[in-house]
Amino acid sequence: MTNKQPTVRAHTVIDPRTMGRPVHLLGGFANQLRDDVADFLRSRINRRYKANFQIDAISFVAAPADSQRWLSYSANDGRIHFSIERPLLLCLLRYRYGSVMPESSAPVESSAPPPTPLTDEPETATEERLGTMLGQQLSELAVRRIESVQREPVETPAAVTFTEAALQGASDGEWLMTLTLSETRWNVSGHILLKISAVWMNRLLQALAPSRDRRKERTATKPFPARLQLTLRARMLEKEVSLGTLLDLRLGDVLPISVGDADVLIGDSRLFTASVAEHHGKLCLTSLADVD
Template sequence: MTDTISPSRTEPPMVLDAGTLGRPVHLLARISKQVREDLAELLRLRLNVRYRARFEVEQVAMRRLDTRAPDAAWLSFGAATGDIACTIERSVLMSVLAYRYGLRTPPVDPPGEAPRETATEERLAALLGQQFVELLAGRIEAGVGSPLPQRLPLFKPVGRLPPARGSWLMEARIVEHAHNSRGSICLAVSDGWMNRVWHQLTPLRAKAGEQLEQAAPLPTRLALTLVARLLQKDIPLGQLADLQVGDVIPISLGTTDVLIDDSRLFTATVAEHQGKLCLTSFADVD
């Protein structure tokens, strides 16, 4: 019997993305979670409350565009910091149009015919797209955990420009329960706005004084809390019950125990200096 040795499989080499090196990519989930809350509130106020709709944000995730941008009706909006492009899946637009025009169900294209984008759809996509873009830019400027600014950044339409390869995409999955429709809203963030995202997610560097402190020897940087038991006095229960307002319990301060995390390490003498009690004459506990 002959054993057959199969050739070992070699894993493909890992390709490092230069656009992510040194970036806190692992923290992008924080801003995605915050944008999900912002977008849900926007849909609630603009659509759900107004039309009694049931739009819900299922999830929001951010990823890098490694290939060509998906074929979609991209609309780009510009500001001083940079552009943000937006595309809204047609199922979401049709659901919004149904509510705006009082239809019970979204419009359906005739079978066998390719969907044709109408002028009404274009206007709605531009209106909603600008709102979503300005919402995202406001969150980037505010940072994670802070309220949105009262005045969001202003954007202007700059054309139908799809995002370039290497851009960062934020995709939100939207569901409308009454129409049982699902779709996505995708935002492509330019380098200028992504630099602000990285800045918001990167922890602030230590100040110069803190850096010098970190360079000092460990014994000078390690802080411990000392607790001194100044007094322990036994009183009979009867005497304690007879105490009245104004009574004085005579005590005398002598040697006290010094503890760190409930561990008795030293004894010390209690002294008075300029009206303050101080510990002196430290001695190790045997």
């Protein structure tokens, strides 16, 4: 006799930051920003230094907590945080200057290809300045792409400025874009990270949200009794006549009647009684009373 192990089902954990928001449209935004970065690499780095940096993968998710070092950039009242893995930065540095330079050395142009970066080399001010400049350029790309999504044209683009050299952790509402890059000539690969603050993510999600018909919104906000449509039918009178009298009626004959209270019905249900009055040539119902 064998004991069957209980089946364990995996459950999807719902992130409350994503509920009711058009996060399913963020993939299109991420692809547009990836194209912006790819164009930047192609025109500003590969073509100028005869390098071969390319984007291999991209992800865009709600930012997890972390304790790594970030470069931070202010843009209006929000921030973009940037990080690049050192092998990529050193490879770019050597393409730019020919080799990793001491702080006191002047740039030296070299046609020789850069050696494979060594991450155990001490960090220099030149490397730090290059990382700061690259972070500002890519942060500006992210801000411009978000501004391009907004329905109303941006008259004054946000100015992106470097603010601090380190940031710890992650705040609620931040999202993390991870770009996996490789430089195929020298077999260097790594990640570039852009962490977008809640302020800029709120602007992006509001811009991505589909526009709603305001008339429908107004209708939906009315109380239920105001939205429920019913047809009232008034029965003015009833008169009983015999079959013989009905058969004896001829053109011009008159049936004597008197108009009293009318019955007010919805469908076949008699709900009210009402008096019949005349107003500007029209018959109106007044003095409605509930039927016991």
